Amino acid sequence: MAVMAKLRMFVVQEPVVAASCLIAGFGLFLPAVVRPILDSLESSKQVPAPALSDVVAGMTGKKQG
Secondary structure, eight states, X not given: OHHXXXXXXXXXXXXXXXXXXXXXXXXXXXXXXXHHHHHHHSTTOOOOXXXXXXXXXXXXXXXXX
8 A cells, every 4th residue: 555655646746757657658558559459450451562663663763664
């Protein structure tokens, strides 16, 4: 219980720091959890790589025959 009392005192004395820590916690937690979930859902939708000649033509502005 002493830890909770110290935590409450910290939040009362430094609300901006406590809010920043909370926001940072979400910022670290969400990408670590949400990104793997999204990757597992979209793993079947892989886009084929373009042909190298198309990439070169797009970069140089020249059409290759």
